[in-house]
Amino acid sequence: MFTELSDPNKAPASDEGTPVSVKIRERIVAAQQRFHANDNISEFIEPGELEQLLDEVESKMQGVLDSMVINTKDDHNTRNTARRVAKMYLTEVFKGRYVPQPEVTAFPNAEHLNELMIVGPITVRSACSHHLCPVIGKVWIGVLPNKNTNVIGLSKYARLVDWVLGRPQIQEEAIVQLADLIMKKTQPDGLAVVLEASHFCMSWRGVREMDSKMLNSVMRGEFLSNPNLRREFLSLIPQRAGN
Numbered sequence: 001m002f003t004e005l006s007d008p009n010k011a012p013a014s015d016e017g018t019p020v021s022v023k024i025r026e027r028i029v030a031a032q033q034r035f036h037a038n039d040n041i042s043e044f045i046e047p048g049e050l051e052q053l054l055d056e057v058e059s060k061m062q063g064v065l066d067s068m069v070i071n072t073k074d075d076h077n078t079r080n081t082a083r084r085v086a087k088m089y090l091t092e093v094f095k096g097r098y099v100p101q102p103e104v105t106a107f108p109n110a111e112h113l114n115e116l117m118i119v120g121p122i123t124v125r126s127a128c129s130h131h132l133c134p135v136i137g138k139v140w141i142g143v144l145p146n147k148n149t150n151v152i153g154l155s156k157y158a159r160l161v162d163w164v165l166g167r168p169q170i171q172e173e174a175i176v177q178l179a180d181l182i183m184k185k186t187q188p189d190g191l192a193v194v195l196e197a198s199h200f201c202m203s204w205r206g207v208r209e210m211d212s213k214m215l216n217s218v219m220r221g222e223f224l225s226n227p228n229l230r231r232e233f234l235s236l237i238p239q240r241a242g243n
Contacts, residue, residue, distance in 0.1 A: 020052040037129045037168035038177065042100045050090065050098060057086035093127055096166030102159040104185055106150035114189075116229065118142045118236055119157045126165040126174065128201045135171065137197025137213070141182065142233040144190035144222050152186060160185070171197055171214050179218040190222030192233045 015023075027044040028035045035041050045053075062082035065072050072078045090098060120140030128135055141157055143149075164178045175195045183191055196215045203210045223230050 019056055020049050021056055024049065024053070037097075038170070038173060040097055040101070040163075040167070042098055045098060053098075054086050054090050057090060058083045061085050093125070094167055096163045099163075102156075102163055104152055104156045104160065106152050106185065114145060114147070116142060116144055116232060116236075118233065119154055120194075120237065122158050122161050124161060124165050124195065124197055126167070126169045126171075126197075128199055129168040129170055131201040131205065132168060133200035133204055135165075135169065135197050135199050137195060139175075139178070139196075140192075140194045140237045142190075142192035142223065143182075143186060143188045144229065145186070146189045149188045150186050157182070171195060171199075172216060175216055175218050179220060183220060188221065190224075190226070190229065191218075191220040192223040192230065193218045194234075194237060 024041065024044050025035065028041060031044070033039075033041075033044075059082075062072070065078065065082055070078055072081060118140060119142075121138035122141070124135070124137040124139050126135040127133060139161055145151070160181055161178060164181060165174055175193055178195075179191060179193045182193070194215070194217045196213055198213050202208075202212060219230060223233065
């Protein structure tokens with residue numbers, strides 16, 4: 001009696017035809033982790049799956065265009081729009097959801113620096129979770145180090161900003177995520193973050209108010225308890241729009 005040997009490289013029968021998004025979602029649920037719009041899910045994506053996810057999103061986006069009664073077959077302007085939009089979401093504007101945190105090289109505070117340091121303005125490029133409309137702005141970061149603080153390069157702050165804001169975000173939550181990450185990486189005595197941004201969901205649609213911006217801040221440690229330090233930080237960011 002002949003018994004067929006199974007191919008070790010072949011996916012299980014139950015796995016065949018399953019969308020890659022479902023596989024990724026099942027891993028996240030099994031790990032009891034969250035997968036909100038502003039969460040990073042890179043640890044649950046296996047090698048090669050991001051390319052498969054790109055194909056899946058393209059297919060779904062084509063369905064959206066079809067439902068909007070756009071003839072992408074004959075319209076040369078939209079013929080490849082579904083692919084372009086899928087690529088934009090996964091590898092550009094929402095890349096912060098799908099790739100691991102960028103490498104951040106830290107150095108010991110050998111000279112025991114303890115004076116206020118400010119980085120900014122750093123350009124913010126994000127999108128509102130409600131309408132997926134662009135959110136564009138600037139962020140300033142103030143750090144009060146101590147002898148045990150990890151010193152990171154100036155460009156690394158920009159990379160962390162890009163990683164956190166490169167997801168569908170609500171500005172109030174984004175600035176807290178960014179502050180939490182920088183506190184974890186640097187362990188300073190104090191941290192201040194100010195974020196100012198224009199929201200296209202307010203200027204491009206809805207009330208269509210072109211000049212309004214949202215400004216918010218997070219203060220940690222010495223910046224929260226020392227009003228003089230807080231005032232010094234705020235006085236040293238004159239580039240802020242509206243000043």
